[in-house]
Every structure is written in structure tokens, then in C-alpha cells.
Amino acid sequence: MGRLCSARYEREARQRGWLRVAGVDEAGRGSLFGPVVAAAAILNPKRRIVGLDDSKKLTPDRRTELAARIREHALAWAVAEIDASRIDAWNIYQASRQAMMAAILQLHPPPDYLLLDAMEVDLPIEQKALIHGDARSVSIAAASILAKVERDQRMEEFDQVYPQYGLGQNKGYGTPDHLEALRRHGPSPLHRFSYAPVREARCWAAGAEQASLPLDSRSTPL
Numbered sequence: 001m002g003r004l005c006s007a008r009y010e011r012e013a014r015q016r017g018w019l020r021v022a023g024v025d026e027a028g029r030g031s032l033f034g035p036v037v038a039a040a041a042i043l044n045p046k047r048r049i050v051g052l053d054d055s056k057k058l059t060p061d062r063r064t065e066l067a068a069r070i071r072e073h074a075l076a077w078a079v080a081e082i083d084a085s086r087i088d089a090w091n092i093y094q095a096s097r098q099a100m101m102a103a104i105l106q107l108h109p110p111p112d113y114l115l116l117d118a119m120e121v122d123l124p125i126e127q128k129a130l131i132h133g134d135a136r137s138v139s140i141a142a143a144s145i146l147a148k149v150e151r152d153q154r155m156e157e158f159d160q161v162y163p164q165y166g167l168g169q170n171k172g173y174g175t176p177d178h179l180e181a182l183r184r185h186g187p188s189p190l191h192r193f194s195y196a197p198v199r200e201a202r203c204w205a206a207g208a209e210q211a212s213l214p215l216d217s218r219s220t221p222l
Contacts, residue, residue, distance in 0.1 A: 003135045005053045009128065010045065010139055013113045018126065020075065022111035023139025024104060026096045027055070027147035032182075032198050033165065033172030033191050034158060035081035036092065038099035039146035040107055043139050047073040054135040055148040067149040070142045077142075078106035079150045088194040097121055103143075115139050162188050 013021045026038040043049070049069050051062070058066070071077055080102035082095040090098070101121045104111065114127035115137050121127065130136055134144040152171055159168035164185050170178045174197050182191075182201035191198045 003132060005135055005138055005141050007043075007045070007048075007138050009115055009130065009137045010043070013115075013128075014045070018113035020109055020111045021113045021115060021139060022076075022104060022107060023115045023133075023137055023141070023143040024100050024121070025117045025134050025140050025144040025147055026099055027144065027151045028172065029092050029096055030174075031172035031192070032174050032178065032195050033084070033167060033188070034154060035083045035151070036087060036096050036099050037079060037081045037147045037151040037154070038096065038103045039077065039079045039143040039150065040100070040103040040111070041070055041077040041139060041142040041146060042075040042107060042109075042111055043070075043142055044073055044075045049073055049138070049142070052138045052141040052145070054132075054141060055144040057135070058145070060152065063145050063149050063152075066142075066145050070146055074142065076107040076109060076111075077146060078103045079146055080106065081151075081154075084190050084192045087192050091194070092192075117144070158190065162190070 010021045020042050022040045022042045024040045026036055028036045051066060055063055080099050082099045087095040097119060101123055104123060111125060114125050115133060116127060116129050117133035117140050118129055118131050120129050130140065133140040155167045155171045165181045166177050179197060182197065183204055187198045187202050193199060193202065
């Protein structure tokens with residue numbers, strides 16, 4: 001039986017006395033390139049947005065349409081990102097949490113209750129983590145849509161800077177065309193070097209460059 005995305009958890013929180021329930025989610029954890037983007041949204045219970053669901057289930061056009069409605073009708077919303085260098089320094093889990101906290105702290109008015117997709121954050125706010133929350137809670141779904149739309153737009157922008165990787169199509173994920181581009185061109189400065197395919201591509205590119213040098217210019221062990 002499939003999960004139903006509903007306002008159940010938001011209603012339960014309000015029935016317990018919480019007034020501003022924020023959904024929080026991120027996009028781009030599995031990508032090989034660029035930032036992880038998080039979003040937070042406090043929906044207005046008096047302005048229902050039809051069609052909210054896990055962003056991965058929606059077409060790009062539908063996500064864009066819903067993101068505009070969320071920004072228009074939500075009581076508050078915010079997005080934040082953590083770049084690839086900090087992902088490499090911290091690990092993707094901690095980077096995702098930091099992005100989520102940054103988005104939450106931008107909300108005005110501030111939330112007094114958080115619904116998060118399978119994660120908790122170190123903030124003094126009552127919170128509930130839901131497994132597959134983006135498919136169960138409309139607030140988390142709204143956050144997932146905002147985060148996905150924002151990140152996809154960033155990938156379109158980066159595609160103009162690094163067209164060889166096809167970022168406009170693959171959004172930085174490890175698709176066959178992206179992996180082939182990594183092998184062919186090596187990684188860019190904005191790839192995530194803590195991820196195995198990027199590390200391997202850097203080593204392969206370095207080896208290929210060394211092999212292409214004239215014999216008398218190659219480095220040799222002492």
C-alpha cells in the first residue's frame with residue numbers, strides 16, 4: 001500500500017498546541033557535484049496547496065509550478081546550501097544537517113515545531129523525524145520541492161560554466177554520461193572529492209596526464 005502525503009502530522013502538532021509547524025528537507029545528497037540544498041516551509045493551514053508530494057514523484061514542470069505556489073501561499077519559507085568543499089570536509093550527512101539548520105534559522109516568523117525527513121537537527125525546537133517524510137507530510141513535501149527546484153536551477157547555472165559534464169541534464173548525479181565525462185575531463189573544482197567516483201576520476205586523469213608526457217619529463221621515484 002502506497003503512502004499518502006497529507007496534513008496529518010501538521011494537524012496533530014497543532015492539536016498539541018504548536019502554532020508554526022515547519023517541514024524541512026534537502027536535495028542533492030547523492031550528487032557528485034555542487035552543493036546540497038535544504039529548504040524549510042511553514043504552510044498556511046488556511047491556504048491549502050493541492051498536489052504536494054515527494055518531489056521525486058513530480059515532473060520538473062509540476063515542481064516548478066508548485067514551488068511558485070508554496071512561495072506565494074506559505075507563512076514562511078527559506079532555502080540554504082552547503083558547498084562541495086564543506087561536504088568534503090564534514091561528510092554529506094553533517095553537511096545536510098547544517099543546510100537544514102541554516103534554512104530553519106532563516107524562517108520568519110520562526111517555527112515552534114519541526115517535521116523532518118528521517119533526520120534530526122541540533123536546535124532547541126520540538127521536532128519529529130519521519131521516515132519517507134517527503135511522501136507523508138505536506139510540509140516536508142513542500143520543503144523537498146523548494147529544495148529540488150532551487151538545486152536544479154543551480155545546476156542549470158553551473159552547466160553554463162562546466163558544459164562538458166552535462167549538468168543541466170544529470171543534475172550532478174552519477175549517470176553514465178557524467179561518469180564518462182569525469183573519466184574524459186577529470187573532475188572540476190566543484191565536484192565532491194570525498195565521493196568515490198570523483199576520487200577515482202581524479203586518479204585516472206592524473207595517470208593519463210602522466211602517461212601522455214614525454215619519457216624524459218615524467219616523474220620517477222628516487
